[in-house]
Amino acid sequence: MSLHDDAVLVLKGYEDQPELRQAYLDHLAAHPDGLWKACADGHITASGLVIDPERGRVLLTLHRKLRMWLQMGGHCEPGDVSLAAAALREATEESGVTGLALVPGGPVRLDRHLTPCAWHLDVQYAVLAPSGAVEAISDESLDLRWFPYDEVADVADTSVTRLVEATRTRLGV
Numbered sequence: 001m002s003l004h005d006d007a008v009l010v011l012k013g014y015e016d017q018p019e020l021r022q023a024y025l026d027h028l029a030a031h032p033d034g035l036w037k038a039c040a041d042g043h044i045t046a047s048g049l050v051i052d053p054e055r056g057r058v059l060l061t062l063h064r065k066l067r068m069w070l071q072m073g074g075h076c077e078p079g080d081v082s083l084a085a086a087a088l089r090e091a092t093e094e095s096g097v098t099g100l101a102l103v104p105g106g107p108v109r110l111d112r113h114l115t116p117c118a119w120h121l122d123v124q125y126a127v128l129a130p131s132g133a134v135e136a137i138s139d140e141s142l143d144l145r146w147f148p149y150d151e152v153a154d155v156a157d158t159s160v161t162r163l164v165e166a167t168r169t170r171l172g173v
Contacts, residue, residue: 001081003035003076003080003081003082003083003086004028004032004034004035006081006082006083007028007035007044007123008025008028010082010083010084011024011025011028011123012025013106014106014110016109016110017109017110020110020112021110023112023121024044024112024121024123027041027044028044034121036075036076037075037117037118039118040118041118042118042119042120042121043076043119043120044083044121044122044123045075045076045120045121045122045123046073046083046086046087046090046122046123046124046125047070047071047072047074047087047090047091047122047123047124047125048071048073048087048088048090048091048102048124048127049071049072049108049124049125049126049127049160049163049164050071050072050091050097050100050127050128050133051103051126051127051128051129051164052129052133053128054131055146056148057147057148058071058146058147058149058152058164058167059072059095059097059133059135059145059146059147060144060147060152060155060156060160061095061138061140061141061143062141062142062143062144062145063140063142064139064140064141064142065140066115067142068156068157069145069147069155069156069160070160071091071124071160071163072090072091072093072094072095073087073090073091074090074094074140077089083107083123083125084106084125087123087124087125087127088100088102088125091125091127093138094138094140094144095129095138095144096134096135096136096138096144097129097130097133097134097136098130099130099133100127100128101127101128102125102126102127102128103125103126103127103128103167103170103171105170106125107123107124107125108124108126108167108170109124109162109163109166110123111124111159111162113159124163126166126170126171152164
């Protein structure tokens with residue numbers, strides 16, 4: 001199965017945010033290259049919020065280019081076999097944490113936002129950090145920091161806050 005086919009299946013199976021979900025599906029129908037950075041009309045991206053429910057915290061990156069605290073994530077790559085795999089790859093690369101695991105149940109949220117390169121149609125997953133996780137800053141980050149749930153709104157925008165809330169709801173924490 002191609003990454004494009006996987007993205008369509010994932011989005012068709014996602015039951016929340018119906019209008020935004022349909023916009024993503026319409027984008028993929030109109031753009032066979034709609035998963036790739038080269039698609040100037042926007043592209044599907046994949047991200048993963050790294051969460052440590054044992055300690056009640058999430059790991060955020062201070063994005064080098066955007067200078068904002070965000071979840072890990074970014075562009076799909078040709079080697080990605082699924083959106084979930086892309087999100088897990090991005091979370092692992094940007095956090096430096098080994099042993100991350102996707103939270104079951106597919107995407108937690110969708111978020112469409114304008115970036116310097118194009119519109120990002122982000123498919124957001126939740127990713128569990130293993131006990132004793134040790135992070136390492138990547139080239140894409142200025143900083144990497146764990147934040148207690150109730151401090152995220154103080155440093156991040158509403159899209160990140162909504163992602164944390166949706167992830168906590170999914171996990172029941």
